[in-house]
Amino acid sequence: MPTIDSLDELAGILAGRSGLYVRWSMGPAADLPAPASRDELTGIELPGLSANPLDVEPWWGERPLPTWAARRLYDYSHLPRVKDRRVRPWLLHGRECGRGPDNEPLVADVEPLDWIGAEVIEEALGEVARHNDSWGSLDRRR
DSSP: OOEEOOHHHHHHHHHHOSSEEEEEESOHHHHTTSOOOBOTTTOOBOSSEEOEEOSOOGGGTTSOHHHHHHHHHHTTTTHHHHTOTTOEEEEEEEEEEEEOTTSOEEEEEEEEEEEEOHHHHHHHHHHHHHHOTTOOOSOTTO
């Protein structure tokens, strides 16, 4: 799978296609043989892969797409640190088939597209810091 190497490259992809998601996991090879996530609290198998939508919301207006992408990546950038250092973000196209326990989309009919490179995450962290250094991620284990 190819790798996206910059926030601008990711923003360009978002500008041209809808139905895109980012998933933080060990990748399609690990996820797609049995494409279901599991609720960590109850152990219940969910009917799709947990992912985060990348489609730009109408309220975002004409604001920069790289900032939108940075914000979407930032919220889960702690996962490699708290789950497993092998967890990486990857871009996928899919169909939302439900919602998980944190109200995250569950995605079916997954088409893996690209890895999102570590340098993109670093850029995203810098972009978020440039806007507001008190903007917290969803890391609940601080």
